[in-house]
Amino acid sequence: MSRFEAMDGNTATAEAMRQINPDVVAAYPITPQTSTVQTFSQFVADGEVDTEFIRVESEHSAMAACIGASSAGGRVMTATAANGLALMWEMVYIAASNRSPIVMPVVNRALSGPINIHCDHSDSMGARDAGWIQLYGENPQEAYDNCLQAVRIAEHEDVLLPVMTMYDGFITSHGLERVQIEDDEAVRDFIGPFKAHEPLLDIDNPVTYGPLDFYDFYMEHKRQQVEGMKHARRVIPEVAADFEKRFGRKYGFFEEHRLDDAELALVVLSSTAGTAKSVVDDLRSRGIKVGLLKPRVFRPFPAQELADALRDKAAIGVMDRSDSFGALGGPLFMELSAACKIHDVPAKIVDYVFGLGGRDTTPDQIESVVRDLADIADTGKIKQLVSYLGVRE
Amino acid sequence: MATELKLKELSKKEDRLTPGHRLCAGCAAPIIVRQILTAIDEPVVLANATGCLEVSTTIYPYTAWNVPWIHTAFETAASTISGVEAMYRSLVRQGKMEERNVKFVAFGGDGGTYDIGIQALSGMMERGHRALYVCYNNEAYMNTGIQRSGATPLGAWTTTSPVGTVVPGKPRHRKDLTAIAAAHDIPYAAQASPHNWRDLMKKVRKAVAANGASFMNVISDCNRGWRHETDQTLEVTRLAVETCYWPLYEVEDGEWRLTYRPKEKLPIEEFLEPQGRFRHLFAEQNKHIIEELQAEVDRKWKQLLQRCGEEE
Numbered sequence: 001m002s003r004f005e006a007m008d009g010n011t012a013t014a015e016a017m018r019q020i021n022p023d024v025v026a027a028y029p030i031t032p033q034t035s036t037v038q039t040f041s042q043f044v045a046d047g048e049v050d051t052e053f054i055r056v057e058s059e060h061s062a063m064a065a066c067i068g069a070s071s072a073g074g075r076v077m078t079a080t081a082a083n084g085l086a087l088m089w090e091m092v093y094i095a096a097s098n099r100s101p102i103v104m105p106v107v108n109r110a111l112s113g114p115i116n117i118h119c120d121h122s123d124s125m126g127a128r129d130a131g132w133i134q135l136y137g138e139n140p141q142e143a144y145d146n147c148l149q150a151v152r153i154a155e156h157e158d159v160l161l162p163v164m165t166m167y168d169g170f171i172t173s174h175g176l177e178r179v180q181i182e183d184d185e186a187v188r189d190f191i192g193p194f195k196a197h198e199p200l201l202d203i204d205n206p207v208t209y210g211p212l213d214f215y216d217f218y219m220e221h222k223r224q225q226v227e228g229m230k231h232a233r234r235v236i237p238e239v240a241a242d243f244e245k246r247f248g249r250k251y252g253f254f255e256e257h258r259l260d261d262a263e264l265a266l267v268v269l270s271s272t273a274g275t276a277k278s279v280v281d282d283l284r285s286r287g288i289k290v291g292l293l294k295p296r297v298f299r300p301f302p303a304q305e306l307a308d309a310l311r312d313k314a315a316i317g318v319m320d321r322s323d324s325f326g327a328l329g330g331p332l333f334m335e336l337s338a339a340c341k342i343h344d345v346p347a348k349i350v351d352y353v354f355g356l357g358g359r360d361t362t363p364d365q366i367e368s369v370v371r372d373l374a375d376i377a378d379t380g381k382i383k384q385l386v387s388y389l390g391v392r393e
Numbered sequence: 394m395a396t397e398l399k400l401k402e403l404s405k406k407e408d409r410l411t412p413g414h415r416l417c418a419g420c421a422a423p424i425i426v427r428q429i430l431t432a433i434d435e436p437v438v439l440a441n442a443t444g445c446l447e448v449s450t451t452i453y454p455y456t457a458w459n460v461p462w463i464h465t466a467f468e469t470a471a472s473t474i475s476g477v478e479a480m481y482r483s484l485v486r487q488g489k490m491e492e493r494n495v496k497f498v499a500f501g502g503d504g505g506t507y508d509i510g511i512q513a514l515s516g517m518m519e520r521g522h523r524a525l526y527v528c529y530n531n532e533a534y535m536n537t538g539i540q541r542s543g544a545t546p547l548g549a550w551t552t553t554s555p556v557g558t559v560v561p562g563k564p565r566h567r568k569d570l571t572a573i574a575a576a577h578d579i580p581y582a583a584q585a586s587p588h589n590w591r592d593l594m595k596k597v598r599k600a601v602a603a604n605g606a607s608f609m610n611v612i613s614d615c616n617r618g619w620r621h622e623t624d625q626t627l628e629v630t631r632l633a634v635e636t637c638y639w640p641l642y643e644v645e646d647g648e649w650r651l652t653y654r655p656k657e658k659l660p661i662e663e664f665l666e667p668q669g670r671f672r673h674l675f676a677e678q679n680k681h682i683i684e685e686l687q688a689e690v691d692r693k694w695k696q697l698l699q700r701c702g703e704e705e
Contacts, residue, residue: 023483026476052483054475057516061472064513067465068440068476074484076476094465200461201481203436203493210464211451 002186002247007179009140009172013079013105014039016147018049019187020103023074023194026054026065030084031117032169033107037079059084063091063102070100071209073199075151077102081169082109082123089127095162096131096225098210099197101154102162104132105147108270108321109169110357118358119169121269122322125331131225133163133232134299136269138255140179143167145249146296148182151191152239158231160197168271170358175271182247190246229300236297253302255294256309258284262291264373265310265347267336268319269295272354272361276319279366290370301335307343314377316340316349317369319389323353329386348376354389365389395434398594403431407459414457415449419623421613421630422446422529424587426500429527429609430460432594433601436495438477439463442470442505445536445615446529468510470499471517474524482523496601497524502613503544504534507570514608518577521605525597528570528608531615539618543568546638547689548682549670551618556673561682566689574608575644581607583643583652586634587614588627592641592652599645612639620669632664637694642701649700658694661687 007015014036017025029037044053054069056062062078070076080088085106095102106124110116124134133153135146143165150163167173182190198207213221240251257277259265266276273294280292293309295302310316318337320330328334333351340349352369355361369389376382396402409430416423422445430437438461441447447464450457465473478497484490499517501510506528514526533551534540541554547566550556554563575582580603585593593611600607612633614626621629633639634653638661641653662683665671674683698705 023487023489024476024480026479050483050487052479052486054479054520056472056475057512057519061469061475061513061516064465064469064472065476065479068463068473069480070476071463072438072477072480072484074480074489076480090466091469098465200438200463200477201484201490201495203438203461203495206459206461208451208456208458208462211453211456212448213453217453 002180002182004178004180006176007140008174008176009143009167010035010107010174011039012140012144012179012181013147014043015181016144017077018043019184020075020077020148020151020191021049022051022077024052024054024069024076025078026056026062026069027078028056028059028062028080028084030059030081032109032173033079033081033084033105036105059088060091063088063095066102067091067095067098067100070102071098071200073196073201075194076100077104079105079107081107082111085123085127086111092127092130092132097221099160099228100162101160103147103150103154104162104164105143106164106166107169107173108166116357117169119171120321120356120358121166124164124166125322127164128299128331131161132299133161134297135163135165136296136298137165137167137172138270138273138294139172140175140177143172144179144181145243145251148187148191149239149243149251153232153235155194156231156235157195157197159228159235161225161228161232166270171271186246190243233300233302251296253295253297253305254309255296257292257294259291259293259309262289263314263377264288264290264370265313265316266290266292266319266366266369267295267316267332268292269321269332272319272321275361275363276366279363279370282363283367283370288370288374290373295332301339303339304343306336307339307345310340310347311345313347315373316347317352317373318349319352319354319369321355323356333386348380348382350376350382350384351386352389353386359390361389395598398591406431409437409458409460410450411457411459415452416445417617419616419626420445421531421587421615421626425529425611425613428587428590428593429498429597432597433496435601436493438495438497440470440474440477440499442501442510443467444502444505446500446502448536467505468513470501470505471510471513471526474499475517475520475522478522478524497522499524499526501526501528502536503528503530503532503542507543507568515577518574518579518606518608523605525600525607525609528610529613530610531613531618532567533618535615535618544570547686548674548679550673551670561673561679569693571608571610578647579607580605581643581645583609584639584641585609585611586630586639586641587611588631589634589641589653596643596652599643618670621667625667629664629667632659632667635659636661636664636690638664638690640694640697642697649697651697651701651703654703661690
């Protein structure tokens with residue numbers, strides 16, 4: 001039987017890890033992911049999982065050990081945040097190119113410097129070209145659900161790519177909410193057994209992992225990674241459909257909130273989407289036709305689907321919780337703008353960088369974005385392409 | 394029964410590193426690797442740091458390895474083998490895989506071991522993974538073209554410690570990584586040299602039988618970097634040992650033991666003289682560096698004799 005509990009995102013993630021019961025976990029504690037690793041350590045200490053838990057001396061070694069363990073032929077997980085993700089950068093790319101189906105919850109936290117432990121998306125957004133599938137979740141429930149689905153997506157034989165599942169540091173990682181935890185057996189039935197592909201530990205059929213790969217084959221191998229990502233576009237909805245059939249919660253590439261008949265659209269990831277939904281509801285009650293789109297899958301980027309969902313909007317306000325210094329705007333804005341251009345969406349699109357280093361984002365600020373959008377829709381003119389919300393200037 | 398450490402018996406064993414790899418003529422690394430893998434009768438799984446051994450044995454789509462082998466990055470041989478070994482233990486414990494007494498061995502050069510990979514190595518040793526880490530130590534970053542490392546001795550020429558008008562080669566002594574490994578209180582640490590293959594192979598057998606992490610530091614002549622003819626490989630490593638520049642010893646469960654003591658400790662010049670990397674030291678104005686090198690060898694040798702409970 002599934003059960004409802006008051007849980008924060010990290011505890012829900014540790015619960016998911018317990019149910020997934022990976023053969024190996026290699027992880028290093030970092031704020032705000034720490035309590036996930038602590039809770040999981042207790043599961044190991046109490047014999048509630050079969051996992052061999054490697055308490056590595058750094059995140060770089062965490063990911064290297066994960067790649068070694070995954071190549072050896074078993075189910076592998078880790079978890080990290082911010083500087084931890086930055087330290088393992090080199091290995092993050094190698095995990096993807098090695099086609100290691102590792103699942104890694106990333107608790108979004110601002111990258112140093114200056115040093116800061118609170119939420120923004122600079123860590124995972126920086127890793128968007130590393131070759132990992134990226135899923136963003138709004139709350140502890142979605143952190144839990146994404147984690148379970150990530151295992152199926154990563155290990156699908158047409159995909160075989162690592163998956164990172166993001167949720168917001170402290171806001172989601174430490175905020176208690178009502179979470180439905182599914183039955184252990186039902187979860188294990190959903191994710192299924194691990195199937196190894198040419199494992200290193202097949203002693204009688206020796207394989208060489210990670211050879212030197214020059215101009216004569218490197219490009220073909222990169223092309224195959226692209227193919228894995230393409231398959232993921234098919235597999236992610238398939239896994240979501242099976243998840244919904246079993247557990248009743250629906251997931252897609254993104255979530256829409258009162259978007260259908262909206263003229264103005266907000267696009268925002270993760271926990272801020274929760275705040276934005278309440279702003280949308282409030283403004284709707286005042287007759288403003290605004291809706292919200294909350295992306296869940298950032299890699300592979302569902303360009304066509306996003307464009308179709310936003311095709312008839314007059315103005316779109318993207319909210320980016322990270323910046324891309326020297327670029328046109330934040331990463332979500334750039335990708336969405338490209339998708340809309342390529343797929344002939346006529347809407348005006350503007351960007352709002354917000355919440356860096358945990359800066360609070362208020363309903364008033366989100367409402368001011370919608371007022372801007374209404375002005376753009378009325379006049380057809382953009383006054384400011386990229387704005388910074390709630391910053392002293 | 395383990396294969397006897399006799400050349401006739403050992404020569405009957407199948408090569409685990411096969412011919413056709415692209416390491417240089419006279420390189421000590423494949424000699425060392427074949428000695429190590431021949432010493433082990435059990436199944437092996439290998440991890441390899443980025444470096445000469447890695448790039449020269451696995452140029453895709455070819456591989457020279459007859460046994461499971463993985464490379465991930467430069468500084469990650471120890472962390473990668475940690476993951477592989479942990480997965481093996483996990484799968485065996487869960488009954489998902491048969492126990493076959495698999496031996497896990499990681500190879501790294503001195504760049505991947507003394508310097509960029511020392512943290513990962515320290516972690517592997519502290520956590521007690523059942524894996525043997527072997528540093529094939531050619532005393533510089535040879536793969537990228539002879540740059541100095543933490544294993545490069547005082548005065549040696551490298552491309553990043555060149556001999557100039559002001560600075561005559563590397564200005565500092567090397568670090569003592571074998572002692573650093575031993576300080577982790579792992580069950581087995583040793584220094585070896587390929588010229589003394591029986592000593593090396595005995596040590597390998599002790600290392601892989603150890604209940605925990607083990608470490609071997611093997612001097613690995615590189616004629617490209619050390620600047621001598623390709624047929625002098627084993628002679629130069631022999632001189633490293635006979636001068637006590639590279640003593641052969643082991644640390645087993647905390648007990649330090651010399652495994653070879655030269656009958657007559659040769660002067661350091663005997664080791665330096667055949668190598669072009671030290672040629673400048675024989676110029677009049679640099680001879681004090683040779684004296685410093687000799688003094689350091691003497692100091693370390695005395696320290697080692699004390700640790701081993703040997704008379705001076």
